[in-house]
Amino acid sequence: MVDKEFLSYWLMHIGPKDVFSWLEENRPKLTKLSLSSYRDPEIESLLLSRSDPLIDLGLALYGHCSETGMELYKRGGEKKETTVISGLYLPSDSSGELFQTTEVDQIKKAVLSGSTVQGSFGRSWVVENGILGELITSGSYYLVNSFLSNGFCGDEIIENIFEKKGVFEHLEDELWLNFIRQAASNPRLSFPVDDLEMFGYRFSEGWKLFETLPVSDRTASTLAVLGKRLLPERAHGMKILKAIERWRVKNSDKPDSNYFCxxxxLSGLIEDFNEKFKKLCDSDDPALRYSYYSRFSTRKLERVRELFNKDEITFLEPALKNENLYKYQAVREELRECCCDYKDPDPDIMIVDVFDYQADQRAKQHPEWFDNLDDILRALDLIDDPCERYSKQLELLSRQVQNILKPDDKSNVKYEGIQGNPASASGEKFIPESKKGRFLFGILVGAVIVYVLHLV
Structure with missing residues (x-):
């Protein structure tokens, strides 16, 4: 651990760019509780005393202490210069344009985009101190958007947007929809819920918007963006089938329609072990069949062919992303045959290429699903991370040895250094007697040694 006195001295004497890099490397990690090993108000206070624009920007974006953020926001408001920090850009706003303006606005935007906004018990000082309400009233929406898309803003502010309460209570509908769309980009929406008491209820008001917002092109576009980010967990008391029916309008049966989306x-909220899920494949709504095809599981080849004959591309598009259909070789082959049999109106599109790509991806993630050893090894060679690649290769080799040493062959295994019943001994060593078994066992031991040496 670095001595605090030395660290303080070092940070006070190195250049601003080096301080910025250090702050970036030691920034808080966005976890459920937003905890981090480094959190020292004294060090951040020392860095603030340097009054350097680049260091201030680094603290605003990557600092740990809410006191730092409050001081920088206040300091930004007091400055009157119009100097632009050359070459530095802050995170893009909802329009996708990079924002670069006065130093005052840059620091404020950086604070609202950064990690210092986090507060106690999920409540940010930006809300507690009334700053968010002031920004909305003054029409500083680009700063509001920075805060709403910031993962450190806390759960409560997102819930307030969905429920239209607090500072959002009296907004006009158009502005409210804009803020909902901005909140949809917040990474907190996709965080898994660890607290069982909250299971199925986190951001549930987001799903309930599908029941309450008026049906229109504008709302369909907003909810299509939001729904892709929300966890697919049933909201309490929500009537899913009734909500689905609300968005069934004319000319909305194509997958590129927001109403279809x-x-x-919404149909993704129906659990795949539910009887209602099984009925989706017989629905006259292609969106519901699409949902079924993206999640169903089968080992029957005739079932794959039957669904393809029924819906062709409406079946193939979601089925190719359904990992359940890649688990068994015969099912995979049948799905590929369906791709080959499909005649796309566009001669330049070969949907079988999409299958081959998806199969390669699944072979990397789940090599145990694939029987052809050469194909598996070829897929594993494409993994960029060497540690992950070696780990998968070692796992594959271990399974190959286990296949040789099947339970009915245990009588042919010779144990060394063990007296009595080897099955009951601890720390047993064994060597297979068959040549093939000894060969693979030797490879496994060698691979383990090479893997350990590689990690060292």
Whole structure:
């Protein structure tokens, strides 16, 4: 651990760019509780005393202490210069344009985009101190958007947007929809819920918007974006099928329709072990069949062919992303045959290429699903991370040895250094007697040694 006195001295004497890099490397990690090993108000206070624009920007974006953020926001408001920090850009706003303006605005935007906004018990000082309400009233929406898309803003502010309460209570509908869309980009929405008491209820008001917002092109577009980010967990008391029916309008049966997307996302809330899920494949709504095809599981080849004959591309598009259909070789082959049999109106599109790509990806993630050893090894060679690649290769080799040493062959295994019943001994060593078994066992031991040496 670095001595605090030395660290303080070092940070006070190195250049601003080095301080910025250090702050970036030691920034808080966005976890459920937003905890981090480094959190020292004294060090951040020392860095603030340097009054350097680049260091201030680094503290605003990557600092740990809310006191630092409050001081920088206040300091930004007091400055009157119009100097632009050359070459530095802050995170893009909802329009996708990079924002670069006065130093005052840059620091404020950096604070609202950064990690110092986090507060106690999920409540940010930006809300507690009334700053968010002031920004909305003054029309500083680009700063509001920075805060709403910031993962450190806390759960409560996102819930307030969905429920239209607190500072959002009296907003006009158009502005409210804009803020909902901005909140949809917040990474907190996709965090898994660890607290069982909250299971199925976190951001549930987001799903309830599908029941309450008026049906229109604008709302369908907003909810299509939001639904893709929300966890697919049933909201308490929500009537899913009734909500789906709301978004069934004329000319909305194509997958590129936002109305289609809304119905597809809502049907994802129906658990795949539910009887209602099984009925989706017989629905006259292609969005619901689309949902079924993206999640169903089968080992029957005739079932894959039957669904393809029924819906062709409406079946193939979601089925190719359904990992359940890649688990068994015969099912994979049948799905590929369906791709080959499909005649796309566009001669330049070969949907079988999409299957081959998806199969390669699944072979990397789940090599145990694939029987052809050469194909598996070729897929594993494409993994960029060497540690992950070696780990998968070692796992594959271990399974190959286990296949040789099947339970009915244990009588042919010779144990060394063990007296009595080897099955009951601890720390047993064994060597297979067959040549093939000894060969693979030797490879496994060698691979373990090489893997350990590689990590060292």
């Amino acid at each position: 809304c119905r597809f996302l």
